[in-house]
Amino acid sequence: MSKIKAPQPGFPTTRLRRNRRNGWTRKLVAENHLSVQDLIWPIFVHNGKEPKIKIPTMPDVERLSVQQLVEQVGQAKTLGIPMVAVFPVVNPELKSAEAEEAYNKDNLICQAIAAIKDAHDGIGVMSDVALDPFTSHGHDGLLRNGHIVNDETLEVLCKQAIVQAKAGCDVIAPSDMMDGRVGRIRAALDEQGFENVLIMAYAAKYASNLYGPFRDAVGSAPNLGGGDKKTYQMDPANSDEALREVELDIKEGADMVMVKPGIFYLDIIQRVKSKFLMPTFAFQVSGEYAMLKTAGTQGIINFDQVFKESLIAFKRAGASGILTYGALEIAKKLN
Ligand code: PBG
Numbered sequence: 001m002s003k004i005k006a007p008q009p010g011f012p013t014t015r016l017r018r019n020r021r022n023g024w025t026r027k028l029v030a031e032n033h034l035s036v037q038d039l040i041w042p043i044f045v046h047n048g049k050e051p052k053i054k055i056p057t058m059p060d061v062e063r064l065s066v067q068q069l070v071e072q073v074g075q076a077k078t079l080g081i082p083m084v085a086v087f088p089v090v091n092p093e094l095k096s097a098e099a100e101e102a103y104n105k106d107n108l109i110c111q112a113i114a115a116i117k118d119a120h121d122g123i124g125v126m127s128d129v130a131l132d133p134f135t136s137h138g139h140d141g142l143l144r145n146g147h148i149v150n151d152e153t154l155e156v157l158c159k160q161a162i163v164q165a166k167a168g169c170d171v172i173a174p175s176d177m178m179d180g181r182v183g184r185i186r187a188a189l190d191e192q193g194f195e196n197v198l199i200m201a202y203a204a205k206y207a208s209n210l211y212g213p214f215r216d217a218v219g220s221a222p223n224l225g226g227g228d229k230k231t232y233q234m235d236p237a238n239s240d241e242a243l244r245e246v247e248l249d250i251k252e253g254a255d256m257v258m259v260k261p262g263i264f265y266l267d268i269i270q271r272v273k274s275k276f277l278m279p280t281f282a283f284q285v286s287g288e289y290a291m292l293k294t295a296g297t298q299g300i301i302n303f304d305q306v307f308k309e310s311l312i313a314f315k316r317a318g319a320s321g322i323l324t325y326g327a328l329e330i331a332k333k334l335n
Pocket residue numbers: 128130132140175176210211212213214215229284285286287
């Protein structure tokens with residue numbers, strides 16, 4: 001290898017502002033680009049009669065009936081969004097300590113997945129595997145003597161993944177943070193002939209305070225009460241641990257990995273992407289979205305501009321794509 005150093009001229013020969021002077025040069029030298037292909041749209045589905053129900057803590061986001069959901073996924077597809085992530089709002093009377101509804105093959109999430117797949121092809125459907133929408137205590141796993149038990153939870157998660165795959169789910173997204181769940185779910189899917197169903201692991205998922213509006217949206221907040229998920233989700237103080245989590249999920253068969261939340265965790269996205277070279281996704285979570293929207297509505301910031309800036313920041317950090325509640329809205333503007 002030649003040791004010749006590239007010339008390093010300084011000012012005034014070098015003026016970095018020359019490349020910034022015109023819009024067209026700025027476009028030419030841009031290192032990252034945002035497009036609709038980067039977007040995954042999370043949507044809430046409910047089984048009531050109302051086509052749409054507002055979510056007070058998530059401005060401009062609504063819980064949709066199955067019929068509305070199918071229609072809106074059609075819009076997303078037309079705009080070129082590659083995938084949607086569907087989250088069910090489960091009726092309180094169907095929630096239980098053991099989360100049996102999670103593996104009822106006719107449950108709301110399975111109905112929603114089947115309805116989308118029936119109406120549209122060419123757009124991916126992803127759904128979470130975790131028990132929190134279905135548990136009376138609001139936790140992602142089973143509770144025994146006040147503790148979330150790991151191995152017993154894995155059995156239920158596998159059953160949940162299978163019913164969702166049977167309904168037509170393309171991408172199973174374990175979001176529960178139990179140890180060993182990706183490997184078990186992969187094996188369960190393969191055993192049932194679903195070897196082509198993908199797994200996007202919520203690999204580095206933090207015990208964040210930014211999930212509040214999501215828990216309002218799916219109605220798990222009252223179940224969880226004042227509880228937290230610190231015994232299974234990660235401590236926001238940690239970064240090396242995120243790499244260990246991601247490495248395990250890759251070894252267990254994850255096709256794609258995710259870091260969650262988003263903007264506060266860009267360092268994690270960058271470390272994960274550069275270490276593992278995996279398709280790496282960021283989840284701009286409900287609290288982040290709500291903060292931006294609320295500040296925009298109050299005239300404190302320009303929502304469109306700040307929102308775009310947040311999304312390009314994910315790309316710069318190395319994200320392959322972003323889950324964001326603003327996907328449909330921004331897709332209309334990007335096209
Ligand atoms: C369920 C799940 C959560 C989110 C995605 N899947 C909430 C949680 O873990 O409590 C959060 C998404 C968001 O805040 O937008 N395990």
